[in-house]
Amino acid sequence: MSTSALQVALLGCGTVGSEVVRLLQEQAADFEARCGAKLELTGIAVRDLEATRPDHVPTELLTTEAEELVERADLVIELIGGIEPARSLILRAINHGASVITGNKALLAAHGPQLYQAVVDNDVDLYYEAAVAGAVPVVYALRESLAGDEVTRISGIVNGTTNVVIDMMETEGKTFAEAVKTAQDLGYAEADPSADIDGYDAAAKIAIMASIAFHSRVALDQVHTKGISELTPEQLQAAKDEGYRVKLIATAERRAEGISIWVAPSLVPLSNPLSSISGADNAVVTESKAAGRLMFTGQGAGGAPTASAVLSDVVAAAAKRVSGGHAPRELPYAALPVLASDERIGIYQVRLLVRDTVGVLAKVAQIFADAGVSIAKVQQATRARHDAVLSLTTHATSYGQLAEAISQLRECDVVANVQWVIEVEG
Amino acid sequence: MSTSALQVALLGCGTVGSEVVRLLQEQAADFEARCGAKLELTGIAVRDLEATRPDHVPTELLTTEAEELVERADLVIELIGGIEPARSLILRAINHGASVITGNKALLAAHGPQLYQAVVDNDVDLYYEAAVAGAVPVVYALRESLAGDEVTRISGIVNGTTNVVIDMMETEGKTFAEAVKTAQDLGYAEADPSADIDGYDAAAKIAIMASIAFHSRVALDQVHTKGISELTPEQLQAAKDEGYRVKLIATAERRAEGISIWVAPSLVPLSNPLSSISGADNAVVTESKAAGRLMFTGQGAGGAPTASAVLSDVVAAAAKRVSGGHAPRELPYAALPVLASDERIGIYQVRLLVRDTVGVLAKVAQIFADAGVSIAKVQQATRARHDAVLSLTTHATSYGQLAEAISQLRECDVVANVQWVIEVEG
Numbered sequence: 001m002s003t004s005a006l007q008v009a010l011l012g013c014g015t016v017g018s019e020v021v022r023l024l025q026e027q028a029a030d031f032e033a034r035c036g037a038k039l040e041l042t043g044i045a046v047r048d049l050e051a052t053r054p055d056h057v058p059t060e061l062l063t064t065e066a067e068e069l070v071e072r073a074d075l076v077i078e079l080i081g082g083i084e085p086a087r088s089l090i091l092r093a094i095n096h097g098a099s100v101i102t103g104n105k106a107l108l109a110a111h112g113p114q115l116y117q118a119v120v121d122n123d124v125d126l127y128y129e130a131a132v133a134g135a136v137p138v139v140y141a142l143r144e145s146l147a148g149d150e151v152t153r154i155s156g157i158v159n160g161t162t163n164v165v166i167d168m169m170e171t172e173g174k175t176f177a178e179a180v181k182t183a184q185d186l187g188y189a190e191a192d193p194s195a196d197i198d199g200y201d202a203a204a205k206i207a208i209m210a211s212i213a214f215h216s217r218v219a220l221d222q223v224h225t226k227g228i229s230e231l232t233p234e235q236l237q238a239a240k241d242e243g244y245r246v247k248l249i250a251t252a253e254r255r256a257e258g259i260s261i262w263v264a265p266s267l268v269p270l271s272n273p274l275s276s277i278s279g280a281d282n283a284v285v286t287e288s289k290a291a292g293r294l295m296f297t298g299q300g301a302g303g304a305p306t307a308s309a310v311l312s313d314v315v316a317a318a319a320k321r322v323s324g325g326h327a328p329r330e331l332p333y334a335a336l337p338v339l340a341s342d343e344r345i346g347i348y349q350v351r352l353l354v355r356d357t358v359g360v361l362a363k364v365a366q367i368f369a370d371a372g373v374s375i376a377k378v379q380q381a382t383r384a385r386h387d388a389v390l391s392l393t394t395h396a397t398s399y400g401q402l403a404e405a406i407s408q409l410r411e412c413d414v415v416a417n418v419q420w421v422i423e424v425e426g
Numbered sequence: 427m428s429t430s431a432l433q434v435a436l437l438g439c440g441t442v443g444s445e446v447v448r449l450l451q452e453q454a455a456d457f458e459a460r461c462g463a464k465l466e467l468t469g470i471a472v473r474d475l476e477a478t479r480p481d482h483v484p485t486e487l488l489t490t491e492a493e494e495l496v497e498r499a500d501l502v503i504e505l506i507g508g509i510e511p512a513r514s515l516i517l518r519a520i521n522h523g524a525s526v527i528t529g530n531k532a533l534l535a536a537h538g539p540q541l542y543q544a545v546v547d548n549d550v551d552l553y554y555e556a557a558v559a560g561a562v563p564v565v566y567a568l569r570e571s572l573a574g575d576e577v578t579r580i581s582g583i584v585n586g587t588t589n590v591v592i593d594m595m596e597t598e599g600k601t602f603a604e605a606v607k608t609a610q611d612l613g614y615a616e617a618d619p620s621a622d623i624d625g626y627d628a629a630a631k632i633a634i635m636a637s638i639a640f641h642s643r644v645a646l647d648q649v650h651t652k653g654i655s656e657l658t659p660e661q662l663q664a665a666k667d668e669g670y671r672v673k674l675i676a677t678a679e680r681r682a683e684g685i686s687i688w689v690a691p692s693l694v695p696l697s698n699p700l701s702s703i704s705g706a707d708n709a710v711v712t713e714s715k716a717a718g719r720l721m722f723t724g725q726g727a728g729g730a731p732t733a734s735a736v737l738s739d740v741v742a743a744a745a746k747r748v749s750g751g752h753a754p755r756e757l758p759y760a761a762l763p764v765l766a767s768d769e770r771i772g773i774y775q776v777r778l779l780v781r782d783t784v785g786v787l788a789k790v791a792q793i794f795a796d797a798g799v800s801i802a803k804v805q806q807a808t809r810a811r812h813d814a815v816l817s818l819t820t821h822a823t824s825y826g827q828l829a830e831a832i833s834q835l836r837e838c839d840v841v842a843n844v845q846w847v848i849e850v851e852g
Contacts (some may be wrong), residue, residue, distance in 0.1 A: 148737020311574020325751015
């Protein structure tokens with residue numbers, strides 16, 4: 001057992017990185033007691049040495065030589081984000097025997113398997129609590145707390161930006177474009193908000209969670225992903241009138257046929273606790289055979305909350321450098337297939353503008369029946385002149401069958417318009 | 427690295443124990459993949475070999491020789507409960523080099539330090555996720571997920587029985603005695619419900635959580651504990667009218683002076699998510715400097731959920747037998763003092779029946795001021811003939827000062843009656 005100081009290298013010193021530096025300074029004595037060794041920050045790799053940074057960041061530790069830095073570290077904290085140079089630096093660190101802590105969801109969703117294997121080959125650890133839902137410890141939950149159980153479903157609100165945008169559209173009646181603009185002005189959305197808005201940030205997170213929970217490999221491009229840009233204030237209002245709230249929900253289900261995984265704006269009934277998650281909070285619900293339903297809620301982003309997640313991983317990784325052992329490994333031993341988009345199973349609400357004449361419902365119902373889609377509920381929502389609005393909710397159905405029905409409905413003479421098709425969360 | 431089978435001994439085969447047996451059978455292949463070794467159940471110690479048990483429990487593994495069983499195990503799962511023989515058996519297991527998984531909150535709250543030290547001396551592990559809030563992974567959260575942060579407060583609903591009883595009193599207007607009887611009939615309350623009703627079960631759980639979170643020793647008898655037996659349907663109704671729900675809340679706070687820790691029925695505002703936890707669910711809210719507020723919700727009791735928590739610990743302990751390392755240790759390095767009852771700080775609502783005459787409020791207010799208690803809100807609740815009901819809410823105050831004020835109020839000629847004094851959760 002070595003108790004000499006552990007050398008910690010930090011890659012990136014933005015909002016989260018500078019909070020990590022602060023916590024390492026402020027809680028040095030705590031971390032030493034918890035890890036069994038001092039943590040010594042030996043360098044901070046940045047692109048621009050001259051950029052403005054908080055006073056507590058020691059300028060003498062800044063360096064542009066990231067490659068050299070990771071080669072002499074016991075622990076490497078990667079907070080650069082994106083694929084390169086993050087991937088090469090992490091692999092270099094692992095190959096030099098360092099354990100790595102990262103918050104890089106895009107990298108894990110795209111290249112996780114390569115990193116997981118490198119970790120096994122080099123007998124080091126990879127931790128990434130900060131990659132999913134900020135301070136909310138869902139990676140711990142799936143890697144450790146539910147390791148004695150069989151997870152059957154994960155669903156959650158894991159992107160704060162979209163939640164803020166939808167909130168503004170719902171409560172202030174803003175259009176999508178207006179709400180995005182306001183979210184940008186308030187610092188909730190990035191200058192280029194597409195990764196959030198189009199659902200890819202949430203897709204990366206659910207891919208990571210599903211890989212752990214189902215002990216299988218799930219890649220980002222296997223996640224059926226739909227963003228929020230087509231939502232309208234009218235749709236949110238109509239949902240509210242029917243007792244739902246609209247949220248961007250990321251879901252992964254373990255089914256007999258394989259893993260069904262998607263990200264989509266969804267109707268969430270008020271009885272579901274996810275309906276009450278507002279603002280930038282994140283929440284994840286896990287369902288497992290023995291434990292039943294568990295819910296984890298908290299701040300999903302921001303410098304300090306994300307730094308808290310990073311540091312918990314640092315403490316765990318450091319303790320293992322001192323006393324041996326390793327983190328749970330991402331072994332894809334279950335090797336479950338991921339269902340194609342058409343095969344995934346969901347519940348949908350379809351809203352149609354139809355001619356208000358006798359026999360319309362029979363025609364519409366027949367189209368669903370022909371496609372093999374079973375209807376759970378039909379409601380005539382509104383009526384205007386010669387038209388009526390029909391709202392139909394399906395039973396669980398495959399997306400392929402639903403798409404077939406929708407395609408037929410668009411052809412049907414009594415249907416003026418398919419207003420929307422939206423997921424329903426149970 | 428050994429990959430031969432690990433010998434698992436189970437002590438106790440009641441509701442949770444027989445679920446543990448079932449999961450060990452059903453998920454054997456999963457656990458082998460996750461741990462890196464087969465788990466072999468080598469014996470189940472019971473008091474009565476002839477008792478009726480579910481069919482899946484292998485009778486050939488039953489034994490009354492618990493002492494002998496633990497001596498030849500790698501992992502010992504203790505689900506007997508109570509202090510003895512659980513304590514002796516756990517110590518015997520540890521001294522023989524076994525790691526121990528237990529759900530025994532009473533034992534941990536009373537003799538935790540002895541067990542924690544034995545674990546260090548023998549270089550084995552002690553896991554106890556099942557001791558607090560069933561399947562809700564709060565022990566993991568405090569031992570690992572928040573190890574990079576400084577926890578400042580824990581509060582929660584950690585006893586399902588009292589939550590069910592209060593729910594019935596609130597929604598059905600039952601008296602305390604009626605609600606307890608119904609809860610017993612429905613299987614939510616034990617034949618002797620005192621450990622739940624009087625708050626000691628919750629007190630053991632908060633003592634365990636505070637010990638981990640604050641890296642200090644907190645004993646059960648240091649928890650200021652008040653049960654729910656004095657609650658009345660009228661009080662619950664009055665609380666509801668004022669926008670609160672009453673819950674038995676367990677709280678531990680890290681203050682400059684030390685740890686303030688208590689269990690008490692409390693007014694919870696509807697804006698606090700703990701107000702919506704109903705039935706037998708448990709919920710724990712942690713507050714920490716960097717992560718802010720996190721909430722964990724799920725089933726706090728029952729065979730399968732508790733078995734899920736036990737098995738997650740079994741997997742973690744087994745993985746460490748295979749690949750080295752150890753669980754985070756309960757090192758009381760912070761050694762924070764626990765504040766005496768009188769010194770703990772809370773917010774209180776005091777409800778007084780007073781003579782409805784001029785100058786009453788001035789007299790009452792003066793009594794609080796003399797005791798050093800600052801008042802945040804005064805409300806005249808109801809009025810009947812010559813009397814009025816005054817509801818006063820304090821600012822944060824020490825319990826000693828509050829008690830002094832209450833004692834003076836009881837002496838005061840304008841106060842007919844102190845109807846109740848109750849904690850207010852923020």
